[in-house]
């Protein structure tokens with residue numbers, strides 16, 4: 648997911664512990680290991696497959712997805728957005744906090760949703776498009792971490808929103824699919840341009 652508001656990047660890059668890598672969070676220069684697939688690319692509408700075993704291949708994929716997300720100044724990224732149909736997502740809603748660790752979730756599943764809130768949302772596959780989206784205010788997700796251990800993540804506020812947004816990606820659902828009627832019509836021009844751009 649894209650950040651809702653751009654905040655200044657803090658000076659010294661922190662270390663990532665949960666990702667089990669000594670690499671610092673890269674500065675958001677827009678260039679990551681992967682090219683992010685934009686709206687118009689059919690891969691974004693496909694359902695991702697479960698990951699039966701977390702091997703070195705999946706761990707490297709997670710690491711490269713994190714680097715791609717940080718480079719693009721995002722707070723969440725799902726594997727289909729880099730053209731890989733696997734159920735894997737990475738999230739860091741506190742990316743400016745040196746003490747924070749990103750979440751790397753394999754085979755995530757929503758266990759519980761609660762409440763309702765409407766807030767602005769963006770997506771790295773939809774540059775420059777922001778829209779109000781209704782989501783649950785609280786989300787409980789079960790998944791596996793990078794070591795294959797079962798974990799439970801409880802999210803509120805931005806984390807709840809990002810969890811729902813990224814899990815949608817694994818099911819081929821995009822944030823604009825939650826927008827209907829007039830609001831969707833107002834976005835049509837921008838969406839058409841983006842679609843043309845991604846097919847060039």
Ligand SMILES: [Zn+2]
Pocket residue numbers: 648649769770771772812816
């Ligand atoms: Zn997205």
